[in-house]
Amino acid sequence: MPDTSTIRLRNLSFAYPNGLRALAPVDLDIRAGEFVSILGPSGCGKSTLLRLLGGLLTPSGGSIEADGDFAGQTTGFVFQSPTLMPWANVEANVRLPHALAATRDSDASARIDHALQMVGLHDFRHAYPRELSGGMQMRVSIARALAKQPRLLLMDEPFAALDEITRHRLDRDLRELWAAEKLTTVFVTHSVFEAVFLSTRIIVMSSRPGRIVGEVTIDQAGEAVTPRNDEFRISEQFARRCAEASRLLNLGMNEDEFRGQAA
Amino acid sequence: MKYLPYAAPAVIGVIVLALWQLTVTLLDVPPYLVPGPLLVAQTMAQDADLLLHSLLVTLRITALALFFSVVMGVVIAFLFAQSRIIEASLFPYAVLLQVTPVVAIAPLIIIWTRDVQTALVICATMVAIFPIISNTTLGLRSIEPGLLDLFRLYRASRWQTLLRLRVPSALPYFFAGLRVSGGLALIGAVVAEFVAGTGGSGSGLAYQILMSGLQLNVPRLFAALLLITLAGVAIFALTSLLSQLALRHWHESEFGQR
Numbered sequence: 001m002p003d004t005s006t007i008r009l010r011n012l013s014f015a016y017p018n019g020l021r022a023l024a025p026v027d028l029d030i031r032a033g034e035f036v037s038i039l040g041p042s043g044c045g046k047s048t049l050l051r052l053l054g055g056l057l058t059p060s061g062g063s064i065e066a067d068g069d070f071a072g073q074t075t076g077f078v079f080q081s082p083t084l085m086p087w088a089n090v091e092a093n094v095r096l097p098h099a100l101a102a103t104r105d106s107d108a109s110a111r112i113d114h115a116l117q118m119v120g121l122h123d124f125r126h127a128y129p130r131e132l133s134g135g136m137q138m139r140v141s142i143a144r145a146l147a148k149q150p151r152l153l154l155m156d157e158p159f160a161a162l163d164e165i166t167r168h169r170l171d172r173d174l175r176e177l178w179a180a181e182k183l184t185t186v187f188v189t190h191s192v193f194e195a196v197f198l199s200t201r202i203i204v205m206s207s208r209p210g211r212i213v214g215e216v217t218i219d220q221a222g223e224a225v226t227p228r229n230d231e232f233r234i235s236e237q238f239a240r241r242c243a244e245a246s247r248l249l250n251l252g253m254n255e256d257e258f259r260g261q262a263a
Numbered sequence: 264m265k266y267l268p269y270a271a272p273a274v275i276g277v278i279v280l281a282l283w284q285l286t287v288t289l290l291d292v293p294p295y296l297v298p299g300p301l302l303v304a305q306t307m308a309q310d311a312d313l314l315l316h317s318l319l320v321t322l323r324i325t326a327l328a329l330f331f332s333v334v335m336g337v338v339i340a341f342l343f344a345q346s347r348i349i350e351a352s353l354f355p356y357a358v359l360l361q362v363t364p365v366v367a368i369a370p371l372i373i374i375w376t377r378d379v380q381t382a383l384v385i386c387a388t389m390v391a392i393f394p395i396i397s398n399t400t401l402g403l404r405s406i407e408p409g410l411l412d413l414f415r416l417y418r419a420s421r422w423q424t425l426l427r428l429r430v431p432s433a434l435p436y437f438f439a440g441l442r443v444s445g446g447l448a449l450i451g452a453v454v455a456e457f458v459a460g461t462g463g464s465g466s467g468l469a470y471q472i473l474m475s476g477l478q479l480n481v482p483r484l485f486a487a488l489l490l491i492t493l494a495g496v497a498i499f500a501l502t503s504l505l506s507q508l509a510l511r512h513w514h515e516s517e518f519g520q521r
């Protein structure tokens with residue numbers, strides 16, 4: 001029986017304390033097992049939306065409702081920078097979510113081992129963050145987000161600061177991880193190509209205050225998942241989806257703001 | 264090349280000492296004006312018992328003052344970091360304490376406490392405590408916002424956030440403060456001894472300097488001075504070593520040092 005757990009955003013809006021409206025009312029359903037990318041211009045409120053989903057911000061209006069498997073679960077969050085504790089080694093960093101929840105040691109250790117194996121850093125578990133490359137640090141951050149076996153993984157432009165080759169590799173690894181773990185993922189990016197490569201569905205947002213302009217479906221629900229490899233990147237299918245996402249992105253650009261920036 | 268940081272200053276030191284000795288000998292400067300280094304060394308050996316005893320007295324005051332500075336300074340910093348209101352209302356008084364010259368209040372404290380040793384420790388603590396307070400407070404506050412988000416995401420308690428995030432983040436700041444405070448504690452102890460003067464039971468190095476000055480025993484004065492300087496260097500080396508041991512794994516300030 002398919003998992004019907006859903007996270008429902010209804011009329012969700014947010015304004016910062018200084019009065020800045022970051023998010024216009026947004027309606028969105030995130031269904032179990034999806035890989036949803038949020039695509040939008042810089043400053044449109046993508047991070048704000050993700051932080052609302054993670055419970056780091058409280059909505060100014062509207063609601064977020066999680067049912068089924070999502071209810072009351074911890075989420076994994078991967079920030080734009082690795083945000084590792086420099087005084088703790090890789091293993092201790094990945095252990096943090098368990099340490100804070102006081103999980104039984106034996107249970108925690110097994111999950112930490114598993115998480116480190118998934119990101120391929122098991123041999124580096126005693127290394128300190130400064131001894132790792134940027135890409136490796138990001139993978140530690142992913143392992144930490146996975147350590148508590150979350151039902152929902154939130155990622156905020158995790159690979160934006162990395163070089164293209166590393167980024168492509170991590171994109172591929174992430175997609176495999178998602179497929180293997182059946183992990184519902186919400187991924188923020190402003191790269192059209194990355195969004196198309198990774199997602200089952202892309203949500204395109206307008207410039208600030210962000211609202212949803214439209215969506216692009218990559219994998220039809222129930223349909224066999226399109227394999228993600230280098231061939232996909234040069235396929236006609238890929239190009240068509242990119243064109244569609246770009247069109248929506250341009251549609252959502254606020255004309256006035258554009259002129260304001262140009263002046 | 265590895266020994267350069269030690270060898271180079273040592274060579275300079277030897278040259279200066281040699282020139283000094285040469286000048287004193289050639290110009291026949293009387294020892295009660297400027298004693299040569301050889302004479303100072305000789306005096307140091309002759310008066311070793313007396314001087315070492317004084318050194319211990321001064322070091323004891325310094326150590327106690329540093330100890331109290333660390334304990335009280337850290338406690339105060341924790342209070343400050345807990346609430347902006349506490350900090351806003353009390354920080355000006357910490358500054359007041361810092362800017363009031365210890366020479367000016369030492370006599371008062373000596374009168375109040377009666378026991379000179381206690382008074383000296385209090386004075387030295389007043390001089391040394393400020394860097395610990397201000398640095399540790401800053402450190403407890405200087406936390407990467409991302410890490411704070413992370414702790415909130417996993418619903419860390421206030422206590423967990425303090426122990427696992429604020430304290431480690433504050434360590435480099437604390438140690439920077441400790442290195443400054445170590446030197447200040449010594450300066451505070453010596454200055455307070457001077458104020459306490461030759462009366463009473465004081466017999467620290469400052470007392471030796473005062474007495475030697477009065478008796479025109481300038482070689483001994485130099486010897487005592489030298490001991491104070493050496494003590495200062497030793498304290499700095501010790502606090503630096505502590506800092507290195509605590510931070511070598513992760514903090515930029517201690518990278519690449521063995």
Ligand SMILES: Nc1ncnc2c1ncn2[C@@H]1O[C@H](COP(=O)(O)OP(=O)(O)OP(=O)(O)O)[C@@H](O)[C@H]1O
Pocket residue numbers: 016017018020021022040041042043044045046047048049190208
């Ligand atoms: N703490 C804050 N206080 C006030 N305004 C904020 C705050 N954080 C973000 N903003 C503003 O809210 C808007 C949306 O910010 P957000 O970080 O969600 O954008 P974003 O879509 O993630 O942008 P980017 O792609 O550049 O990361 C921006 O205009 C930003 O200036």
Ligand SMILES: [Mg+2]
Pocket residue numbers: 046047048156
């Ligand atoms: Mg952002």
